[in-house]
Amino acid sequence: MTTATATRTAARVVEAVKVYGRGDTEVRALDGVSVDFPVGRFTAIMGPSGSGKSTLMHCAAGLDTLTSGAAYIGDTDLGTLDDRRLTLLRRDRVGFVFQAFNLVPTLTVAENIRLPLDLAGAGNGDSEWLDALIDVVGLRDRLHHRPSELSGGQQQRVAVARAFAGQPDVVFADEPTGNLDSRAGGEVLGLLGRAARQTSRTVVMVTHDPVAAAHADEVVFLADGCLVDRMESPTADKVLDRMKAFEVPS
Numbered sequence: 001m002t003t004a005t006a007t008r009t010a011a012r013v014v015e016a017v018k019v020y021g022r023g024d025t026e027v028r029a030l031d032g033v034s035v036d037f038p039v040g041r042f043t044a045i046m047g048p049s050g051s052g053k054s055t056l057m058h059c060a061a062g063l064d065t066l067t068s069g070a071a072y073i074g075d076t077d078l079g080t081l082d083d084r085r086l087t088l089l090r091r092d093r094v095g096f097v098f099q100a101f102n103l104v105p106t107l108t109v110a111e112n113i114r115l116p117l118d119l120a121g122a123g124n125g126d127s128e129w130l131d132a133l134i135d136v137v138g139l140r141d142r143l144h145h146r147p148s149e150l151s152g153g154q155q156q157r158v159a160v161a162r163a164f165a166g167q168p169d170v171v172f173a174d175e176p177t178g179n180l181d182s183r184a185g186g187e188v189l190g191l192l193g194r195a196a197r198q199t200s201r202t203v204v205m206v207t208h209d210p211v212a213a214a215h216a217d218e219v220v221f222l223a224d225g226c227l228v229d230r231m232e233s234p235t236a237d238k239v240l241d242r243m244k245a246f247e248v249p250s
């Protein structure tokens with residue numbers, strides 16, 4: 001791969017195949033997917049239930065391994081890493097936001113945001129970066145609160161700031177608004193987009209929700225473990241229409 005490609009693509013999978021089980025119970029969750037996630041972009045992964053969205057995210061993020069094909073973070077082929085190096089790569093170069101906010105209840109907002117840096121023994125980290133991040137997520141007046149003193153939307157904003165704290169190459173978000181009402185969800189999605197664009201970081205989000213997907217720069221659609229479409233500048237209506245096309249006529 002050329003250097004130019006490496007700098008433009010934060011993460012990608014090439015001919016990704018993931019097979020669960022064997023024989024009669026075999027499921028091809030991914031069936032030859034090739035997709036790239038460009039630097040500074042917010043990409044949503046959509047598709048019907050069981051189409052392979054979570055599997056694609058887990059394999060692209062190094063949380064699960066492919067049966068065949070390759071997954072890269074930057075120009076690092078995850079398949080060439082042993083468990084220790086994979087753990088370090090996930091810690092240092094990847095951020096995660098999950099549906100459950102997964103904050104540490106005994107730590108303050110500031111301590112939760114810094115947690116990945118503290119776990120990595122990264123000293124004070126980049127204080128300018130952290131300072132800017134706190135403003136992007138709008139948490140400056142909540143830094144000394146505990147998670148239980150925050151709304152769900154505020155807690156997810158903390159989780160977003162934590163995911164970006166270590167300046168990862170890519171942040172993977174799995175249904176990040178699944179536990180939020182539409183207003184708080186909209187705020188978190190706007191924030192993910194801003195964080196990606198203002199910090200030139202890459203966000204990849206799995207969602208069921210066309211309204212959520214419409215916040216992304218691009219939507220990739222999976223069906224039966226295959227990449228079947230991509231949509232630039234999505235709107236909720238266009239995404240919904242595309243999803244309807246997957247429904248089998250009765």
Ligand SMILES: Nc1ncnc2c1ncn2[C@@H]1O[C@H](COP(=O)(O)OP(=O)(O)OP(=O)(O)O)[C@@H](O)[C@H]1O
Nearest residue numbers: 020021027029047048049050051052053054055056
């Ligand atoms: N650990 C596993 N063992 C066996 N089969 C699995 C496993 N994980 C996923 N699958 C199967 O792989 C296929 C893809 O699952 P996946 O969770 O990636 O889909 P999804 O699009 O994220 O679904 P949903 O929208 O319902 O969350 C499904 O048929 C699922 O049952």
